[in-house]
Amino acid sequence: MTDEWQAKVQKLRQIVTEKGHQAGGGWDHAWQTSLTPWDRGQGPQPALTSSYERDARTKNLLPQSAGGNALVPGCGRGVDVEYLASRGFDKAVGVDLVQGAIDKAHNWLASLPRQPWHDRISFVALDYLSVGQDDESKLDLTAKSLFGSFDLVYDYTFFSALPPALRPKVAASHAKVTKRGGKLFTVVYRLKVDGDGYDGSGPPFKVTPQDYHDVLDAYFDLEFHGKPLEHAPGHEGIEEIMIWKRKEVE
Template sequence: MNVPRNLDPKDIQVHLANFKAEKYIDGWAALWDKGDSLPWDRGFPNPALEDALVQRAGTIGGPLTQDAQGQSYRRKALVPGCGRGVDVLLLASFGYDAYGLEYSATAVEVCKKEEAENHSWYRVRDQSVGRGKVTFVQGDFFDDAWLQNIGVPRNGFDIVYDYTFFCALRPELRPKWALRHTELLAPSPAGNLICLEFPRHKDPLAAGPPYPSPSEAYMEHLSHPGEEIAYNDKGLIKPDPLREPSTAGLERVAHWQPERTHEVGQGENGVIYDRVSIWRRRN
């Protein structure tokens, strides 16, 4: 599969510095309009997601389920900031009705092209289950308009997959990011947020994106959605042992080192720094 020319991370950082506050997402859209690719885009799904869908199916749940009347239906999966849409197509190949969200109209067209040109690459994993529906939609993750466009209510997604979305956001947006997940996930235990934590090994004071994203950052923000989380002068979370998790937050139900991941999540000699975590609503 062909991968577009990767931009240098420093060029991305310089570019995004020109887009302040709420204009930040417009900076990402402008990058897409240039036709280049992000430096962590490999052009195919991260194998850690594929392995999770196979090996952790008992936790995540399969693509088919039944409603209260006993009618079978496909569970819905969302990939916010889906990039070229490769993870969306992978989820659909497992049988989920998969939705890819991008703020950029150009990115949505790239996703549709990826589906048209490489559909056969995403083979159906189980013929008895079949392929799920693929929907790419343009919209702002933090706004409800795109939900209305696709006819999905709040708390309507059984799976949300976050790989290079959390690390792409400026840290001041992380409380809002965590709160939004509580609004999108279906009630527990049906709703599962799958985070592929990256980059965990980056210097906490290094510039982003991708912003350093240690496991502790996911834990604190998702346990206290919408709340400001303190970071110290070394760029690390300031732990508060007396602080209780929010009853409106998410709880981590699984956390592991994947056997496979993209090279950008590895160190020397193939040491894997990435981690996978699964989260559910507490209430």
């Protein structure tokens, strides 16, 4: 990690902490000013691809066949959405709060060599946290169309990107969109620091597996927790995978 990259992460954390509870949450400003340190032009995370393709412990826990739907909340440029579409999902949807992010995702997809699965991708500008709210009468049709629709929800850099006070809302939204019996794939980005201290860096908030348990246990049962088979450079020893199954009844 370079000093410049760390400075960007710190700045993003500051903005999201200050504005996280307001409309836009600071993310519109981040996208407008290219304060997007997470987006280093790489492909999908090896933690996701290896779990899907090569890890005997996890492969069979993840929906593999055509016919299902996958969702990436806070999709940004949408690399994970493109990857999941390539795995054969009928529909792969990326949701982001910021229209500028959705525009970037469309432009990035259009820049790739055309693939048959690209027709199964959609990017939607939406406040994902609104989806889990109790008063459904406040939601528009786009938000309602996500209810109970997804066989797989993939969350790497969403839970850890929002201020901790918003985590119950993230969990409620994950629960709302995941089919009963469907899977939630979370990657915990544990910061490599001395002891359990926090060095102020990260994507951008500190997370531990217990943080996920605290808000997800009401809706999901944990099926797998362990280190991924493969990592992006520099992520060794930091990431842990948690695969959850949506409870049939709560």
